[in-house]
Amino acid sequence: MKIVIVGASLSGLAAAVKSRQLYPESSITIIEKSSQLAAVPMALEWLFKSNEGEVPSYFDLLEQLKTLQVDYFLNHEVQSIDPAQKRLSLRGAQVSQLSYDCLIVATGSTQKSHYIKGGHHPGVLLCKDDMVRLEENPLFVRAKEVALIGGGQLGLRLSEKCQSLGKHVHLFEAGEHLDFKHCDADMAALLETSMVESGLNLYLSHRVQKIEKCHDHFLILTKSAKRSVDVVLMCAGLRPNTHFLEDQHILANDGTIPVNAFLETKLPQVFAVGDTIKLDFLQENDPRYLPLINTAIRTGEIAAYNLNGPRIAIEPSVKLVSGYYYGWFRTAIGMTSDEAELFQEIAVITYKGSLTHDRGEELRMKLIVSRETGQLLGAQLLSAMDCSYLLQCLVQPIRLGMTDLEIAFQDFLMTVGQTNPFYHLHKALLMSASAREV
Secondary structure: OEEEEOOHHHHHHHHHHHHHHHHOOOOOOOOEOOOOOOHHHHHHHHOOOOOOOOHHHHHHHHHHHHHHEEEEEOOEEEEEEEOOEEEEEEEEEOEEEEOOEEEEEEOEEHHHHHHHEEOOOEEEEEEOOOOOOOHHHHHHHHHEEEEEEEOOHHHHHHHHHHHHOOOEEEEOOOOOOOOOOOOOHHHHHHHHHHHOEEEEEEEOOOOEEEEEEOOOOEEOOOOOOOOEOEEEEOOOEEEEHHHHHHHHHHOOOOOOOOOOOOOOOOEEEEEOOOHHOEEEOOOOOEEEEEOHHHHHHHHHHHHHHHOOOOOOOOOEEOEEEEEEEEEEEEEEEEOHHHHHHOOOOOEEEEEEEEEOOOOOOOOEOOOOEEOOEEEEEEEEEEEOOOOOOHHHOOOOHHOOOOOOHHHHHHOOOOOOOOOHHHHHHHHHHHHHHHHHOO
16 A cells, blocks of 8 residues: 655654554655654744753654654655546656555645735744744844734743743734633733733734834834834744645635545545644534644544544544643633633633642632533633643543533542642532532
């Protein structure tokens, strides 16, 4: 079997590694338009030379790939696909055509802004394309004033890294609070305070309308503000990178590739994974665009399992995200309260606790449940210590539609003389049940 993977994204590498494990006799080839494998925007801090620390585990995929018999062509871009002949036309120095038995589209995402004028200037760096060698970019190296556009997870992480390199950072977010897709305003407030205290200039409810190039600097223009900076880092506007499939007439209006539960497209023996697709969110028939690392890895691996026929159907996503920003570990799962209240009457509780005996408040947890049934719809966690595993435990309960009381009385770890974070979750769930009865 000839397996061809278009895109050395994280999902593409996951598919390649799993395919080699499952099909040891098959030939596997990766086609990548850039000059290197796997640029992972959410791990940008490991791409800075000045960073010291442990490399995250998903970079093991690169090391695995080196030990496997996987061919790859860098600086080669797919121009078109002939699904009837199962053949790709390529632009590159080494090969111009490539045939396949199974094709996995893992081209990831790109950045396009439909509302920011001037976003094409050379000094506007895109996180998906320009930031892999950011420490070598002379514009960034010389810059003292840096503007970041987008206050999602990428903007949060990159802003802190820029500050650690001595840059004065201005973060622009169109929403009323940071990372509004994953957390509510009250859970973002502590983080926003820490960011401002660090010296960052935070612009909330400021949609950037225009970027002007003025000699040796840029002007960032919003409806009510103007800021001069040396360089601009674009951290928003992710779109699926699927233009080479436009003539196949299979793309959705937003450029994503429709797939079934086994990640098969409408083209025979062609699969799509990672940032190129939408996944059902919490329930079937509610597709969302979720360009997340965990989505990339699991879709890449599931596609590999299904190359010889349907074996594993992908479950609806619960949108589990986590990160460490400005001294806070932050994790979220499921719906925010803003999302949930659009569909039903909800009850919301915020639980505060301490994980040690000698320190003050270290943990803040928010639960969103259906007021009528008690079904857990979402949760958010902010803590001084890493407690992200608490919300990892809620993946299946949320997916199965379990109630706060049902989850509260599941078995949980309790160790005498040590911190007991699971007991905090137990108490928070009981608080939720009581709140619904008021």
